[in-house]
Amino acid sequence: MKLRIFGSGSQGNALAIRSGATLLLLDCGFSCRELERRMTACGVRADDVTAVLFTHDHTDHCKGVATFHKRHPQVPLYANGNTADAIATLTGVEDGWRVFETSEPFAIGEIEVTSFSIPHDAADAVGYLFSNATSSLFVGTDMGVPTLPVKDALARATCAVLESNHDPTLLACSDRPVSLKQRISGRCGHLSNQDAADLVREVAPPRLRTLLLAHLSRPCNAPHLALESMREALKDIDRADIALAALDQDEPSDLYEV
Ligand SMILES: [Zn+2]
Numbered sequence: 001m002k003l004r005i006f007g008s009g010s011q012g013n014a015l016a017i018r019s020g021a022t023l024l025l026l027d028c029g030f031s032c033r034e035l036e037r038r039m040t041a042c043g044v045r046a047d048d049v050t051a052v053l054f055t056h057d058h059t060d061h062c063k064g065v066a067t068f069h070k071r072h073p074q075v076p077l078y079a080n081g082n083t084a085d086a087i088a089t090l091t092g093v094e095d096g097w098r099v100f101e102t103s104e105p106f107a108i109g110e111i112e113v114t115s116f117s118i119p120h121d122a123a124d125a126v127g128y129l130f131s132n133a134t135s136s137l138f139v140g141t142d143m144g145v146p147t148l149p150v151k152d153a154l155a156r157a158t159c160a161v162l163e164s165n166h167d168p169t170l171l172a173c174s175d176r177p178v179s180l181k182q183r184i185s186g187r188c189g190h191l192s193n194q195d196a197a198d199l200v201r202e203v204a205p206p207r208l209r210t211l212l213l214a215h216l217s218r219p220c221n222a223p224h225l226a227l228e229s230m231r232e233a234l235k236d237i238d239r240a241d242i243a244l245a246a247l248d249q250d251e252p253s254d255l256y257e258v
Pocket residue numbers: 009010013058060061142215
């Protein structure tokens with residue numbers, strides 16, 4: 001499988017996974033115009049998209065869906081029931097939905113899709129494990145705490161897109177309202193650099209070759225802090241061989257072989 005992240009962070013999220021003729025878009029969190037601009041720059045044609053899947057109903061993950069659906073009405077939209085309902089209410093997109101049960105695996109073309117529940121303050125947020133015959137991609141962002149299903153999925157991954165949202169000290173010292181600080185660091189908020197590093201230490205994913213740090217907060221994190229903290233964890237589990245990078249909000253990522 002091949003993976004390209006078009007952007008990651010609270011201003012918008014979308015990534016593409018390709019296996020043979022199957023092209024999946026995960027989340028549609030930029031305006032459709034901006035998303036298609038980034039896709040074109042990366043040589044990905046919106047007309048080739050097989051399906052769009054959604055993690056949850058926050059606008060940084062679904063704001064472009066109404067226009068995308070209008071331009072590409074044949075492309076099915078996958079989400080669990082609560083998320084589909086919430087995105088429909090938010091964006092007015094009522095048709096085109098294919099509703100799945102969280103944790104029930106299903107296939108789209110060549111890619112097997114397994115979702116898992118994650119604690120986050122959205123309608124019914126999920127992460128995903130995308131697999132083909134040879135590899136598995138874990139995507140887990142926007143989660144307050146890593147639960148057992150999260151750990152099980154990460155343990156099977158050959159490539160992981162894992163949230164490393166904030167540095168706790170920068171968050172505590174930021175001028176954000178106390179209620180927002182509590183939301184971000186709470187059980188239904190976002191994983192800190194330390195949380196992400198502890199998760200990798202605990203799971204020590206045996207098959208992992210590539211680890212991409214995602215959804216970094218602009219005001220409360222910096223790529224070097226997230227990378228440093230994860231590098232320590234990889235050293236602790238004797239896996240400095242894992243390729244490590246931090247994803248950017250504005251620039252699409254390299255093309256990764258999962
Ligand atoms: Zn988000």
